[in-house]
Amino acid sequence: MEGLRRVRRRFPTKMLLKHRRLLQVTGLVVLLLAVRYFNFAGRIVDAAEDLWYTDAYLQTIKPVAVHHNAGRQNTDIACVIESALGSCDGIGFAALVLQAIDEITTCLARGFVPTVIWTDCDYCGPPGSDVNYWTWYFKAINEGIEDRAKAQVCVAPTTPLFISSSLYLTRPGAIGELDDFRFADMEHKVTNFWQPITAETRALANYVISGYLSPADRVDNIVNTFYESFMAGNINIGVHLRLQEGHVQEMNFFKQKIPKLQNILQIVHRVTNDAITANTGKEIRVFLASDTDEAIDVFKAEFGDNRVLNIHAVRGQDMSDRLHHKDSSRLLGEQVLTDVLLLAKCDFLVHDESSVAALAYYYNTDIRSYFVSGDPSDHRRLNAQPRFEADDLFRHAVARVTSNILVPPGWRESSLLIGLTTKWHVLWGFLNSDLPTEDVMCYYKNVKWSKCYEEFQRSEFAKNSDLRALMDV
Template identity: 25%
Template sequence: MKGGSEIQEDCEQGLFEIRINHANAGFFAYVTFVINQLLHCEREGYTPVVHFGSWSENGSNAYYDPEYGENTWDYYFEPVAGVTYEDVERRLVDPDDSLQGGDLHRLTNSELWHLHAGDERSVFAYPYGVFKDKVELDEAWYRDNRERAHAVIQKYIHLKPHLVELLESFVERLFAGHKVLGIHMRGTDKGTADSATQLMKIIPPKQYFPYIDRYVLENPECKIFVATDQVQYLDEMRTRYGDRVLSLDVSRSRRSINAFQQRKQGSGYIKGEEVLLDCLLLSRCDFLLKCCSAVGEFAIYFNPELPCIDLNHEMMGVSFVDKIRHYWAQQRYKILRKWDKWHRKHGRVSFLSYRKSKTE
């Protein structure tokens, strides 16, 4: 892909419009759509331009706010390759410009779905789509996705200056002089994504407590930064850990409907800014306790050195001893099946049939 003035001069050789895949998704799902379409552009040699307007093919953009402009990507981030969609629109209506509508490429809706959920080369924040059956923790798989996402972010995705200033002011005011444990607790509509049931299970605060208690024991002066979409979860954390708990004053819900889904309440821009800053602050913590969710995973994309435990995976963990027992039980059963097959072949009473007759 090209950069800077090169794009301005010959972007007509391969512009690509990055669009929202589907509207009813959280902020970092939108960013994931961008990352995966950027990877597509790199493979195909297109120059990308992000266009997140007021509407997608299946609904309204949850973060659109006309007071901040027509392209929600531009609210928070710089152009990914030095050109905005406004630049493209100006060129398309200029009769003296060589850029034509046919020079602007885009994927169809079905192609976007495949790229996001069916292409193994894409970035996946947790196992869904083509990886839906990957239930047990696969550290190599997560590492590969994190490295790929981090590389794309470093190259193309850069915060607007006002957000950089706001982030640094929060870090200085809240974190300075302390070890900070980051907590991401996902409530509300978690469980509606197309992933394994175990990974979509809501992990309540009480299941975080043993891990938090241990960290506090080892770091008595630490603070605890909590990012959550559920009012009750923050209340429980404050009740148990008191003044240690840090949080931003952001939109949260008491119900199973996420704040971003409540389109008629509050500013779309503000909702996006809040979850973005929550995630960036998680990335600046010393340790992260998270669940299977894009917010916690993006904290690691922003800071690949951040140590973390994912409680969705942790809670379904199987001990080494149990794995060995399960393995040998399987082997024993396979041997018995082979023995049974041999006996049947030679017209003899099989061991399995004999056992069955004895128990009936």
């Protein structure tokens, strides 16, 4: 028996050595299953936490809070635009500006006094309660009105889960905000189409830009010096060209393809030849705004060093790397704005889908668009004259915002149904890694800089009745 017991003690060791490869594989499978189980459980916990944070945040498409300033005699209602509070998802500088234009338009249509405050964004500096990086790029808009007014309405950033309805939307069935609008008409190409840019879109955006988006003196001096030195007195063809992988992925998301560089060169050649024919004796210049040095080299080889113009800017991988550093990212935003403003000073604009191109197109209502991926109907629409004057278009926007706020909510808009639908979408999205949880956490991290901090922290969002009272309708 003693020998038998000794054999039994030794037997597992022999088996382990003999079948160690099988045991290693089995152990690995068990470990992977355990990791998967704990990972799934962890994600359940994360999703529950995210639901806690997003419960109120996502129940309105774009949260609006109202803060009443006790004792103020001023009758103004300040409209504080804080879209940068949620810009942790890598939104481009031009798209962030387009969001601001959209929100300024809505504030004005409601009869409120707008001001824009950027305390934290990809193109800002270190965040804080006493900084406003909007003024790094643009002149301040009604600075300090939020403290002087009897009440302030704070507009938080759009949630990444739902898309709010812009006042610029005019076509039934279209979705999106101004930064989502496309040069192409997507109505019959995708299920949920983004509204195409129209002459009316351009005229109303320019109306707001003219009154509220004057470049800061520093930026204005840079742009004017470059223009007077290299572009004044010439026929200028602006070209915006994005070739980096991030833009390719963005276009794929919208079920669109980036045109080949050769196609763009052909169009620039055609525009150049037409411009020479129509403007005998004038020099032609090509101002190129691109995200790669390689594209600039190709254009200079094609059209000549003396004809192709570009600003000194950070491009390529260096540009992506610098976005992670707050101080240097401000320089990137300034360079993008400089490109936009110089493109807007051109006579022609050769471009594809891009927020930079859209912003330049809105800044100058006389510039002629050459949309590279467009068809003849796109070209006619983009270069048409608006059917209404800008003042009339703004009155139409006022009528839309008023009618929207007066319409009583139907059963589909009940708070219970919206809450349940929201929770389901959030839970499903987080568990399937389809939705960026960091966007929601970004909002809650940055909301402490909001002028309506207490209201947002308590999720006290304004209802239509609150806004009706402030609008006196």
